Amino acid sequence: xxxxxxxxxxxxxxxxxxxxxxxxxxxxxxxxxxxxxxxxxxxxxxxxxxxxxxxxxxxxxxxxxxxxxxxxxxxxxxxxxxxxxxxxxxxxxxxxxxxxxxxxxxxxxxxxxxxxxxxxxxxxxxxxxxxxxxxxxxxxxxxxxxxxxxxxxxxxxxxxxxxxxxxxxxxxxxxxxxxxxxxxxxxxxxxxxxxxxxxxxxxxxxxxxxxxxxxxxxxxxxxxxxxxxxxxxxxxxxxxxxxxxxxxxxxxxxxxxxxxxx
Amino acid sequence: xxxxxxxxxxxxxxxxxxxxxxxxxxxxxxxxxxxxxxxxxxxxxxxxxxxxxxxxxxxxxxxxxxxxxxxxxxxxxxxxxxxxxxxxxxxxxxxxxxxxxxxxxxxxxxxxxxxxxxxxxxxxxxxxxxxxxxxxxxxxxxxxxxxxxxxxxxxxxxxxxxxxxxxxxxxxxxxxxxxxxxxxxxxxxxxxxxxxxxxxxxxxxxxxxxxxxxxxxxxxxxxxxxxxxxxxxxxxxxxxxxxxxxxxxxxxx
Ligand SMILES: Nc1ncnc2c1ncn2[C@@H]1O[C@H](COP(=O)(O)OP(=O)(O)OP(=O)(O)O)[C@@H](O)[C@H]1O
Ligand SMILES: [Mg+2]
Numbered sequence: 296x297x298x299x300x301x302x303x304x305x306x307x308x309x310x311x312x313x314x315x316x317x318x319x320x321x322x323x324x325x326x327x328x329x330x331x332x333x334x335x336x337x338x339x340x341x342x343x344x345x346x347x348x349x350x351x352x353x354x355x356x357x358x359x360x361x362x363x364x365x366x367x368x369x370x371x372x373x374x375x376x377x378x379x380x381x382x383x384x385x386x387x388x389x390x391x392x393x394x395x396x397x398x399x400x401x402x403x404x405x406x407x408x409x410x411x412x413x414x415x416x417x418x419x420x421x422x423x424x425x426x427x428x429x430x431x432x433x434x435x436x437x438x439x440x441x442x443x444x445x446x447x448x449x450x451x452x453x454x455x456x457x458x459x460x461x462x463x464x465x466x467x468x469x470x471x472x473x474x475x476x477x478x479x480x481x482x483x484x485x486x487x488x489x490x491x492x493x494x495x496x497x498x499x500x501x502x503x504x505x506x507x508x509x510x511x512x513x514x515x516x517x518x519x520x521x522x523x524x525x526x527x528x529x530x531x532x533x534x535x536x537x538x539x540x541x542x543x544x545x546x547x548x549x550x551x552x553x554x555x556x557x
Numbered sequence: 558x559x560x561x562x563x564x565x566x567x568x569x570x571x572x573x574x575x576x577x578x579x580x581x582x583x584x585x586x587x588x589x590x591x592x593x594x595x596x597x598x599x600x601x602x603x604x605x606x607x608x609x610x611x612x613x614x615x616x617x618x619x620x621x622x623x624x625x626x627x628x629x630x631x632x633x634x635x636x637x638x639x640x641x642x643x644x645x646x647x648x649x650x651x652x653x654x655x656x657x658x659x660x661x662x663x664x665x666x667x668x669x670x671x672x673x674x675x676x677x678x679x680x681x682x683x684x685x686x687x688x689x690x691x692x693x694x695x696x697x698x699x700x701x702x703x704x705x706x707x708x709x710x711x712x713x714x715x716x717x718x719x720x721x722x723x724x725x726x727x728x729x730x731x732x733x734x735x736x737x738x739x740x741x742x743x744x745x746x747x748x749x750x751x752x753x754x755x756x757x758x759x760x761x762x763x764x765x766x767x768x769x770x771x772x773x774x775x776x777x778x779x780x781x782x783x784x785x786x787x788x789x790x791x792x793x794x795x796x797x798x799x800x801x802x803x804x805x806x807x808x809x810x
Binding site: 451455 | 647648
């Protein structure tokens with residue numbers, strides 16, 4: 296057996312031990328507490344299969360909830376990308392844009408997405424409510440990482456391009472943008488993660504009876520905690536999947552970056 | 558003697574650091590003829606890189622002026638092939654695409670650029686490494702990519718900032734011979750900065766020795782030796798010793 300194989304088997308083993316221990320301790324806790332509202336792993340598993348196959352009280356299945364939430368997050372995230380990346384590039388490249396926009400952006404950045412909810416309820420309707428809350432969550436990681444990427448651009452590379460007679464456009468397109476792309480991608484990954492985590496907040500105020508956040512809220516009102524936790528776990532697993540998918544993409548795209556390959 | 562390609566007319570350069578001004582270069586003047594091979598030696602931190610950046614128009618002189626073929630340096634007018642002291646390869650481009658960069662900036666079409674790049678990959682001995690990324694290359698290989706990229710645009714003026722400093726002795730000697738071969742074949746003007754006096758005597762037609770900061774021209778020595786030069790011949794050694802002595806005067810005071 297090769298060393299790599301052995302290491303893989305060991306890490307898999309630790310993984311299983313970790314999860315199994317956690318679930319066992321949980322199950323013991325359930326027995327000790329004997330509180331009917333404290334859900335056990337087994338009841339949560341049953342809740343997940345039930346919702347997945349038969350749907351919830353309104354008849355929506357788990358896949359439909361997931362799809363509705365993903366769609367909303369993607370719309371908010373898309374708007375965050377097309378606003379955050381260009382603005383980040385402009386702020387990073389032009390000191391005047393930075394000087395004019397940072398005084399406004401900095402204080403807004405420290406308003407948590409949840410604090411925007413009342414305003415969104417009053418001012419927005421329909422999809423724009425969801426999209427806005429997701430956008431608030433996703434925009435700032437994208438913006439800040441893009442700025443950081445521009446700032447990290449090597450001065451030597453810019454000078455090198457200048458000595459070949461590159462104009463400002465060429466320097467931006469051929470040096471600054473490709474050199475900041477890894478940070479931009481990190482921003483997209485973190486932004487999508489944060490946006491996804493804002494889904495419960497967004498669906499608290501959206502009227503539609505569908506979406507993973509909505510599912511949690513519906514069953515919280517019914518005090519059926521097993522479904523509540525089932526919804527929470529669904530959010531967690533999908534968030535993890537998205538994160539690892541983008542990470543894998545980053546590794547493929549940025550082979551030239553030694554940090555990601557090692 | 559051929560006409561003056563570069564006129565450096567009593568230039569001075571100082572950097573402002575807060576309330577302090579650091580005088581780096583003071584009233585430096587010299588001319589370079591077309592097709593000449595010039596080496597500049599001087600103690601570390603005396604302003605050699607700064608001088609080079611002024612010659613290619615990246616830094617303006619504080620005082621004085623530089624003329625290249627009668628005009629102030631401008632990369633859009635003059636074709637510069639600059640080899641920077643530090644790593645200047647784009648890590649997201651492979652060897653082939655790094656070498657094509659200058660041609661791309663100048664708007665050459667893909668196919669022709671590729672042909673030219675291939676030729677220079679061959680010259681610098683990197684055949685087979687076209688698809689390697691900079692992080693997969695050794696320090697010396699990276700330097701050779703930078704050299705190929707600079708040569709590929711067929712520059713009017715080649716500016717090299719200690720290009721062989723991080724090569725091992727064998728590669729260094731090999732690259733010196735290669736550079737000399739390229740120079741004598743293409744008859745390009747080269748300004749070559751080095752710490753290594755032997756390297757300067759081996760390559761240059763004239764060696765310019767700079768003083769400590771604020772840096773002036775201490776001496777300009779014409780190396781009257783035929784090529785290929787023998788590093789062990791008595792005249793070579795006497796040139797080397799003479800320049801080395803001046804160099805050490807500057808380092809030790
Ligand atoms: N952009 C800058 N701002 C302020 N000071 C600078 C700047 N560039 C260079 N200097 C200063 O100018 C002096 C000369 O620097 P330079 O890089 O030209 O030296 P050098 O002769 O090339 O040295 P070395 O042989 O070690 O490469 C140094 O003291 C350096 O600190
Ligand atoms: Mg230097």
